[in-house]
Amino acid sequence: MTAVCVMVLGTTSGAGKSWLTTALCRHYARQGLRVAPFKAQNMSNNARVVAPTLHRVRGSLPPEGADAPWGGPAAHRGGEIGSAQYFQSLAAKAEPDVRMNPLLLKPEADTRSQVVLMGEVSRELSDMPWRGRSEKVWPHITAALDALCQENDVVVIEGAGSPAEINLHASDIVNMRVARHVQARCLLVTDIDRGGAFAHLYGTWALLPEDDRALIKGFVLNKFRGDASLLAPAPQMLQELTGVPVVATLPMWWQHGLPEEDGVFDDKTRAAGAVHTTIAVIAWPRISNLDEFQPLKNVPGVRLVWARTPADCAGADWIVLPGSKSTAADLAWLREQGLDRAVAEHAARGGAVLGICGGLQVLGEALIDTHGIDGNAPGLGLLPLVTAFDADKTVCRTSATFGELGGTWRSLSGVTAAGYEIHHGQTAQHPAMAAKGDIAREVIPGLAWQNAAGNVLGCYLHGLFEDPAVLRALFGVTAPTLETVFDGLADFLEHHVEPGVLDALIHKD
Missing domain, CATH: 3.40.50.300 (P-loop containing nucleotide triphosphate hydrolases)
Structure with a gap:
């Protein structure tokens, strides 16, 4: 034909x-x-x-x-x-x-x-x-x-x-x-x-x-x-x-309901009904895969805010550090805006913090780049992890099951989520910190880690919120399907x- x-x-x-x-x-x-x-x-x-x-x-x-x-x-x-x-x-x-x-x-x-x-x-x-x-x-x-x-x-x-x-x-x-x-x-x-x-x-x-x-x-x-x-x-x-x-x-x-291809979402669409969860997504300059947050816009009672200043994080229940096409540069921008302190203070108060892909890397102790891929930088230190950038890029579709989580994210325990990975970085426990007893809880082998307090979670898996099982676990609801x-x-x-x-x-x- x-x-x-x-x-x-x-x-x-x-x-x-x-x-x-x-x-x-x-x-x-x-x-x-x-x-x-x-x-x-x-x-x-x-x-x-x-x-x-x-x-x-x-x-x-x-x-x-x-x-x-x-x-x-x-x-x-x-x-x-x-x-x-x-x-x-x-x-x-x-x-x-x-x-x-x-x-x-x-x-x-x-x-x-x-x-x-x-x-x-x-x-x-x-x-x-x-x-x-x-x-x-x-x-x-x-x-x-x-x-x-x-x-x-x-x-x-x-x-x-x-x-x-x-x-x-x-x-x-x-x-x-x-x-x-x-x-x-x-x-x-x-x-x-x-x-x-x-x-x-x-x-x-x-x-x-x-x-x-x-x-x-x-x-x-x-x-x-x-x-x-x-x-x-x-x-x-x-x-x-x-x-x-x-x-x-x-x-x-x-x-x-279709994710925006190039632009960030805006505040013309407010949460339906009473807001029970405000999620501030850090809008750094080289944000990537922002479309994965579209399902959150469709969850009743959830309000999404783009955070470009510390004031944008005020009152947030969650702060999300999304993917980045230039992690070290976006981390530098984060510090220039004072958002690093806002994230750290939010975490210190017990507020929920989620890092996805580049966001996970930023939550660790350090970014190490010996191949000229992204750049070297100290991380935010909210997870005892270190990321080394590899010349080869990980590009794969992935299905994984969360192990036992504590604190804010405990409802994800045992949940199987399907998504995808796109990253150069390879992340692991910081050996010197492990020797001192500061160990991240590895809740998905090689993919997701949680801090001891249970409020900070980092994950390489994109597409979490597009998985109905994850939305049900976190919010007790399922957003409209893509078919709809x-x-x-x-x-x-x-x-x-x-x-x-x-x-x-x-x-x-």
Whole structure:
């Protein structure tokens, strides 16, 4: 088979490409079609672990409990893709695959990114000037896309930024070059809440070459507030200028439940009902995998706050130190803001502290880097651990059972949680501190440790709060499932798109 390709482009970043792509994946999957998402290049520190294509060539993953060259009984090595494509694949009812996001850029600084090609870190590409990468990676991108097209009925493609960034046109590998390669039927979405939506749509269309304009089949107005009839006559005037109809006006919708891909959550969505637990998540500059906190937003009575100053931690029941793409640099930032003292004082009062991945490393005594991976630094000293950065990166899906915990986290005792690991650091008990009797309680071998008082917990396992068993243990509730979220997105889209448009997009001429 050869798939029909539908592509979602945006006038800007944040226009709504990711969630619209996700909604389209679920819509077409509900029609009984084989659907796959695709994004040629994503820039995000939110990543998920999937089975590399190599494993697919060999066969499916081994049965649970079977040994394999890429993992043991409870861990399967894998590759990385952007979280948005991971969720889109689940919405499409497809197995997540590195081909769905062949190139992932993970920012480590304002002018430097780690480059992940087909799920694996490429040091060669990471060290290469940005504009020099395009032709080297383009064959990998087209091979991945062509393979997905051969295996599916519909491939829903997400663009990046804007297709009209004319300074990047010559090195484009994610927008119109991809669209031309598969003759995709494109929707162009804009955020009308920002203002200037019709100018954004017209300007983007006008800057495209004529052949590319022909691929634009519809305009989408996203995040509209108010009476849609008041938009007239602008949609008709825009169509007269471009020949392209406005096919949907989507109302503002804050609580759709899909994790934000690039931005942190905001305070526009408050906890439902009386707040019983306030969780302050440290918002350091190189935060990674922030999407794993989305389920907490859906737990009744839980309020999430981004902490950038000590005042933001005031009144918090928990302080969470999340993942980081640059742990030593983020630790330095933490100290500059005085947040190190805020965390230490919170812990000293018996307040709950949770460190995840990079956050776990920061809670220890020291970061040791002999390979130039991240940097050396003294830790916060809340756990008697030391982390050494290794040249090899741990990337695996993991299922593990908590041992006996005490104090704040005792309800997790015996709970089996499934998640994923992405880290260079290897953490262990600090030997000199152990000799003095200061020993961390290892509650998951090699993955999680607790302090003697029981209020500080560090864990390498990402995705804890996405596991229903963990939410039940901690809060006695289960958040809405992703399946519920995906169906809600598709329902919303189907209700607001002009009749027949979605079917017409995949109708083979």
